[in-house]
Amino acid sequence: MTLEEKLIHLRKEKGITQLELAEAVEVSRQAVSKWESGSATPSTEKLLGLSELYGVSVDYLLHDCDLKAGEIEPLPQKAEDxxxxxxxxxxxxxxxxxxxxxxxxxxxxxxxxxxxxxxKEESIHINNMSGGEVVNEPDGSFSIEW
Known part of the structure; x- marks a missing residue:
């Protein structure tokens, strides 16, 4: 079974219209029509969306296999996180x-x-300083005058 045949079959099996499918995967109805007629192929992103919507693997969608032979590969159920x-x-x-x-x-x-x-105050040691004089200021600070 080809991709377009699978897309038609899965959409009808789910009981949705091309417009409803288009809204679900965020494309135009015309895009869905082109996919189902075989004149266009869904992007990888859209294939992922289709596989999640239909509960089948992307591998199933892309590879030819027979639905009647029971070859549908359901997606594994997502385990709880x-x-x-x-x-x-x-x-x-x-x-x-x-x-x-x-x-x-x-x-x-x-x-x-x-x-x-x-x-905290830091102490400053002035040793062997020549030419300068330490002046204590009224506010408790000091300056050095040269």
């Missing part, structure tokens, strides 16, 4: 949130360290 967390998110989303929280905590620690050291 075991990486879901108790909050309903996927494992990838959990990793993303974990990274955001860790980054935020690091930022808080850096801000705390900066502010903790901000008030």
């Amino acid at each position: 075991n990486s879901k967390t108790s909050h309903g998110g996927t494992g990838k989303a959990s990793v993303k949130w974990f990274a955001i929280i860790v980054g935020f905590l690091i930022l808080i620690v850096l801000i705390w360290v900066f502010h903790a050291n901000k008030g």
